[in-house]
Amino acid sequence: MKNLLKIFVLWGVIFMVGSVLAEKEKKYANVKQSKLMAKTLFNNLWEELCEKFGERNLKFPKQVVFLSGAPGSGKGTNALNIMRALEISTPPIEVSSLLTTPECEFLKAQGQLVGDDIVISQVMNELLKVENYKGVIIDGFPRTVVQAYFLKYLLHKLHEIHDGLPTDFKIVKFSVTRQTSIERQLLRGTMAIEQNKKVKEMDSKVIEVRPTDISVEAASRRYQIYENSINACMAIIRDDVVIYDIDAEGTFEEVRRRINNTLSGQRKKR
Numbered sequence: 001m002k003n004l005l006k007i008f009v010l011w012g013v014i015f016m017v018g019s020v021l022a023e024k025e026k027k028y029a030n031v032k033q034s035k036l037m038a039k040t041l042f043n044n045l046w047e048e049l050c051e052k053f054g055e056r057n058l059k060f061p062k063q064v065v066f067l068s069g070a071p072g073s074g075k076g077t078n079a080l081n082i083m084r085a086l087e088i089s090t091p092p093i094e095v096s097s098l099l100t101t102p103e104c105e106f107l108k109a110q111g112q113l114v115g116d117d118i119v120i121s122q123v124m125n126e127l128l129k130v131e132n133y134k135g136v137i138i139d140g141f142p143r144t145v146v147q148a149y150f151l152k153y154l155l156h157k158l159h160e161i162h163d164g165l166p167t168d169f170k171i172v173k174f175s176v177t178r179q180t181s182i183e184r185q186l187l188r189g190t191m192a193i194e195q196n197k198k199v200k201e202m203d204s205k206v207i208e209v210r211p212t213d214i215s216v217e218a219a220s221r222r223y224q225i226y227e228n229s230i231n232a233c234m235a236i237i238r239d240d241v242v243i244y245d246i247d248a249e250g251t252f253e254e255v256r257r258r259i260n261n262t263l264s265g266q267r268k269k270r
Contacts, residue, residue, distance in 0.1 A: 189213025
């Protein structure tokens with residue numbers, strides 16, 4: 001009996017070790033695939049841009065702030081504070097507002113992510129616009145491992161062709177707890193529904209109410225999708241870009257002070 005028990009324990013250990021190794025191998029394969037996909041997307045898009053404009057004529061903004069944050073963390077609410085702290089005059093560009101096809105709208109409504117090729121192409125178009133040359137805020141990028149690797153390849157390419165990086169890239173990340181995120185998402189939904197009742201009577205345009213704004217389960221899932229993706233992205237890009245983590249808990253004024261204290265010194269260094 002004792003020998004049989006030992007055999008069962010041994011098989012259990014072997015199974016556990018095998019499962020861990022299989023999971024690590026799967027994760028490694030996924031990362032490798034994401035890097036390859038990002039590299040392919042970058043090479044194809046860069047070649048296309050060079051043919052259209054010429055490599056030396058590709059002018060990127062002097063300052064790019066990639067704004068990130070969990071659902072309900074107040075990215076849009078605090079974007080103006082970031083603009084003031086860093087002296088950026090052009091309005092922030094919300095990546096989600098660039099993705100307006102029916103397919104994209106369906107995925108966003110479910111709290112899912114739109115395809116990397118579509119997102120990357122839209123973001124690159126915005127970065128090359130003349131009106132954004134002095135500085136621009138990109139809200140909602142990178143959001144996936146592929147997008148993070150793409151940004152990494154872009155930075156390396158700019159270093160290469162300009163003998164150093166003329167563009168100041170930084171990431172500002174707003175952080176809130178899962179509970180705060182869910183509460184703010186649901187509050188936004190409640191306020192939107194109430195507002196829509198009023199504007200409907202006046203035959204005005206209603207505010208979009210996503211499923212994630214009215215369901216605790218959907219709101220929680222959206223938060224978890226963000227957390228999983230952003231942690232992986234930050235791990236990839238942290239050696240290439242300065243990341244400023246802003247505690248977005250508390251009142252608007254408290255968050256504004258944190259933004260100013262964190263970023264105002266960066267304005268003086270430029």
